[in-house]
Amino acid sequence: MKRNGVFVCNCGVNIAGTVYVDKVVDEIAHYPSVKHCEFYDYMCSDPGQKKIEDAIKEKNLDGIIVACCSPTLHEETFRSATERGGLNKYSCEIANIREQCSWVHKDREKATEKAKSIIRGIIEKVNLNEDLDPIKVPVTKRALVIGAGVSGIQSALDIADSGYEVLLVEKSPTIGGHMAQLSETFPTLDCSQCILTPKMVAVSRHPRIKLMTMSEVVDVKGYVGNFQVTIKEHPRYVTDDCNLCGDCVKVCPQVTVNEFDRGLTLRRAIYIPFPQAVPAKYVLDDQTCLGLNPLRCDKCEKACDVGAIDYDMQPKFLTEHFGSIVVATGYDLYDISQIPEYGYDTYEDVIDGLQFERLLSASGPTKGEVRRPSDGKVPKEVVFIKCVGSRDPESHHPYCSKICCMYTGKHAMLYKHHVPEGQAYVFYMDIRSAGKDYEEFIQRATEEDRVMYIRGRVSKIYREGEKIMVWGVDTIAGKKVEIAADLVVLATAIVPREETIELAKKLRIPMGPNNFLKEAHPKLRPVETLSAGIYLAGAAQAPKDIPETVAQGSGASSKVAGLLSADELTHEPTVVRIKVEECNGCGICVNICPYEALTLDKEKGVAVVNDVLCEGCGTCAAACPSGASQLRNLTDAQIAKMLKEML
Amino acid sequence: MSEFEPKIVAFLCKWCSSAGADLAGVSRLEYKPNVIPIRVMCSGRVDPLFVLKALKEGADGVLVSGCHPGDCHYVQGNMFARRRFIILKKLLEFVGIHPDRFQVSWVSASEGTKFTKVIDDVVESVKALGPQTKFKKVGIDE
Numbered sequence A: 001m002k003r004n005g006v007f008v009c010n011c012g013v014n015i016a017g018t019v020y021v022d023k024v025v026d027e028i029a030h031y032p033s034v035k036h037c038e039f040y041d042y043m044c045s046d047p048g049q050k051k052i053e054d055a056i057k058e059k060n061l062d063g064i065i066v067a068c069c070s071p072t073l074h075e076e077t078f079r080s081a082t083e084r085g086g087l088n089k090y091s092c093e094i095a096n097i098r099e100q101c102s103w104v105h106k107d108r109e110k111a112t113e114k115a116k117s118i119i120r121g122i123i124e125k126v127n128l129n130e131d132l133d134p135i136k137v138p139v140t141k142r143a144l145v146i147g148a149g150v151s152g153i154q155s156a157l158d159i160a161d162s163g164y165e166v167l168l169v170e171k172s173p174t175i176g177g178h179m180a181q182l183s184e185t186f187p188t189l190d191c192s193q194c195i196l197t198p199k200m201v202a203v204s205r206h207p208r209i210k211l212m213t214m215s216e217v218v219d220v221k222g223y224v225g226n227f228q229v230t231i232k233e234h235p236r237y238v239t240d241d242c243n244l245c246g247d248c249v250k251v252c253p254q255v256t257v258n259e260f261d262r263g264l265t266l267r268r269a270i271y272i273p274f275p276q277a278v279p280a281k282y283v284l285d286d287q288t289c290l291g292l293n294p295l296r297c298d299k300c301e302k303a304c305d306v307g308a309i310d311y312d313m314q315p316k317f318l319t320e321h322f323g324s325i326v327v328a329t330g331y332d333l334y335d336i337s338q339i340p341e342y343g344y345d346t347y348e349d350v351i352d353g354l355q356f357e358r359l360l361s362a363s364g365p366t367k368g369e370v371r372r373p374s375d376g377k378v379p380k381e382v383v384f385i386k387c388v389g390s391r392d393p394e395s396h397h398p399y400c401s402k403i404c405c406m407y408t409g410k411h412a413m414l415y416k417h418h419v420p421e422g423q424a425y426v427f428y429m430d431i432r433s434a435g436k437d438y439e440e441f442i443q444r445a446t447e448e449d450r451v452m453y454i455r456g457r458v459s460k461i462y463r464e465g466e467k468i469m470v471w472g473v474d475t476i477a478g479k480k481v482e483i484a485a486d487l488v489v490l491a492t493a494i495v496p497r498e499e500t501i502e503l504a505k506k507l508r509i510p511m512g513p514n515n516f517l518k519e520a521h522p523k524l525r526p527v528e529t530l531s532a533g534i535y536l537a538g539a540a541q542a543p544k545d546i547p548e549t550v551a552q553g554s555g556a557s558s559k560v561a562g563l564l565s566a567d568e569l570t571h572e573p574t575v576v577r578i579k580v581e582e583c584n585g586c587g588i589c590v591n592i593c594p595y596e597a598l599t600l601d602k603e604k605g606v607a608v609v610n611d612v613l614c615e616g617c618g619t620c621a622a623a624c625p626s627g628a629s630q631l632r633n634l635t636d637a638q639i640a641k642m643l644k645e646m647l
Numbered sequence B: 001m002s003e004f005e006p007k008i009v010a011f012l013c014k015w016c017s018s019a020g021a022d023l024a025g026v027s028r029l030e031y032k033p034n035v036i037p038i039r040v041m042c043s044g045r046v047d048p049l050f051v052l053k054a055l056k057e058g059a060d061g062v063l064v065s066g067c068h069p070g071d072c073h074y075v076q077g078n079m080f081a082r083r084r085f086i087i088l089k090k091l092l093e094f095v096g097i098h099p100d101r102f103q104v105s106w107v108s109a110s111e112g113t114k115f116t117k118v119i120d121d122v123v124e125s126v127k128a129l130g131p132q133t134k135f136k137k138v139g140i141d142e
C-alpha cells in the first residue's frame, strides 16, 4: 500500500460553499493508506502547490490525491507539482469534486458524502497506479491547412514563414474564400480584393507552400505529430499549360449560374472563377459540360492553342503525413428559403448580403453600379433587414451572426455613396458594433450618410407592381411601417459549411450545439481543439469578422509552429499492456483496435502492443476474455477496488 | 424512516460524457447527488464485469454513458460497448435483475442539460425499483 497525501481544495467557496471540507478531511485522514490530509483555499495557487511538494518530502508520501476541479483543468498542474516533489507524475490523480459535485448539488450533507466517495475511489486508484514514463514519438515537420479562405491563407503563410512546409487544401477551384467576393470592408472601406489578392499571390509563390485546389480530405489517421491524411483531388480538365487567353470560353456552348456572383450572372462550363483567381487557370465544370466527350463537343479543346484541355483527367488520391492540422473551412449563408415570408426565392429583387456585395463590387456583374437584378434599374429605396435567421431560437438559429450589423451598416453607407439621392432603411433588433472603430463607423452611416435605422422586425415582403412592399414595425415609435422598396437586402445568418460537419467526424473533433467547431476552452484555448495537434481558424469555429479571422489564423499557426519545433513529442504512457502469461493469442483485441496498435506474434502465440500507436482507449481490455490486456493505471483490479470503496 | 436513496455508479467516457458532466457543472445545473462518477477513457473500456462488480458491491444501479454512436473519440469504442451491453442487459434480466438497474446513454460534451436529465431519470427509475439485493451478498468472488 502507498503512503498517500490527500489535498482538498476549497476553491474559495466554489467547493467549500457546498461540501463540508472539514468533515471530508476528518474522515479521509483516517482512511487506510492516507498519511496526510488537509484542505486549503486554492490548491492550484503557488503556495497550494508548494504544500504538495513539502508534504511529499516531510511525510515521505508516494501517492497524491488532489480533490478539486475537473482534471481537464488542473491535472497537469498538480502532476507537475508532484514531479517537483520528487515523485513520478502518474502517482498523482484528481478527484473531481467541483464540476461533478459541488457545482451541481445544493444539499450540503449529500454533496459531502458524494465527495468522500469520489475521493475514496481515487485513493484506491492511486494505490495501484504504477510509475510511468511518457512515450516519445518523432514529429513530422509539416502542416496541413484545410480551407483557403483568408484564415487558411493567413495560417499557411505564417506557418511557412516560420520555416515549415505546408500543404494548403481547398475545395473550390481557387483560393480566397468569401473575402474575394466582398466589395469593400468595414470600417475602413478598403477594397477587399485589393488587400486579399497580394496574400493569395504570396501563397502561390511561397517556396514552402504546396497548394491543392479542387481537393478534399477523405480520410484521417494517426495522431498529433504523425497524422496520415488522404486527399482527393478532383480533375480540373485544364493543365498547367493554360495561358489564360480565354479562347475556350468564347466557344463553350453550355451555360450555368455563376457561383462567384451568387447567381446574379451566368458563366460557361469552362471558366475562371474571377480574374485574380489562384491558381490562375481555367477549370472545366464537368457537371455543366456536355459530357467530356470529344464526340459530343470538343469546341474548347479545338480552340485551345496550347493544348491545355485534357478530358481524360481522373481524380487523384494521395496520402501524406503531417505533424499538425489547421481547420479553416469557413462559413455559408443560411438557406433563406427557410423563411418564406421574405420571398427570397420568389422575388428577384430580394437578395442576400453577399449578392449585394457583388452588386457593389467594381468587378461584379454591374461593374460596381447598384442596379437591381430584375430590370437593371437603379433602386431609389432600399430596405436592409438584419438578423435574418439569427437570434431566433424558436424558428431558426439562436446565435448572433456577429458581422451582419457591421456589414449592413457598410452596405447602406456604400449604397448612399453610389446613389446619394436614394434612401436606405435598416430594420434592426440591436446594433452591435463592438470592435475597433466600429461604433464610429455606424455613427457615420446614420449621421453623415443619413441611413435610416428602424428598430423592429419585418413580418412580410410581397410584390406590388414594380415595387417590393415591406411590412414591418417600428417598436420605438410603436407604429406599423410600410415601405415601397425597389430592392431588399437580407443579412442572413452565418452557418458552418456542410462539409465541415463531415470533416469534423473524420478528424474526430467535436462540434458545438450549432455545428460550429468546438474549441478546447472557450476562453483560454480558443484556437485548439480537444484533439491534440488540430487547431481552428476562422468562421468554422464561430461567426467572426475579417480581423478576428486573420488573428485566429495567425494564432493557430503559432500553435502549429510551436508543436513542429520540437523534435519529439510525448505520448501518454497510459497504454495497454498484454500480460503474456495470460494471453492465449485469440486475436480478439487485434481486430477491435482502431489504431492497428495490436498485432499477433504468431511464433509466441500472443498479442503485442505498439505503444506509440496505442491511444489507451481500453476497448481491447474490456474485450479480452482472459484479462490479459490491461490498461495501465486503469486496470480491472483498480476499477474493482474503486467500486468496492466508493460504494 | 427516511426515504430510500439509491446508490448508483456512472462510468463516463472522458471525451464526451464526462466533459458533458463538467459542462453541467460549469453551467451550474442541478441534479440528484445519488450518482458517483468514474471517469474512463471510453465507454468501450467498460467491461460488463464492472457492472456486475458494481452491483455486487452494493450499487442499486449502474449507468454507462459515452459519446453518441459514430462520435466516439476512439472511432468505434462505443459501438463495441453497445453490443456488449445489449447482451449484458439480457443476461441481467435473465438472472432476475430489472433492466432499469443498468442503463446506457449517449451524452456529448455539449449536452450539459441532457446529462442532468439522464442522471435524474436514472435516479428516478432506480429509486422506483427499491434497493438492489439480488447480487449484494452472494456475489461472484474474484
Ligand code: FES
Binding pocket: B013, B014, B015, B016, B017, B041, B042, B043, B044, B065, B066, B067, B072, B073, B074, B077, B078
Ligand atoms: S470516447 Fe466516448 S465513447 Fe469512446
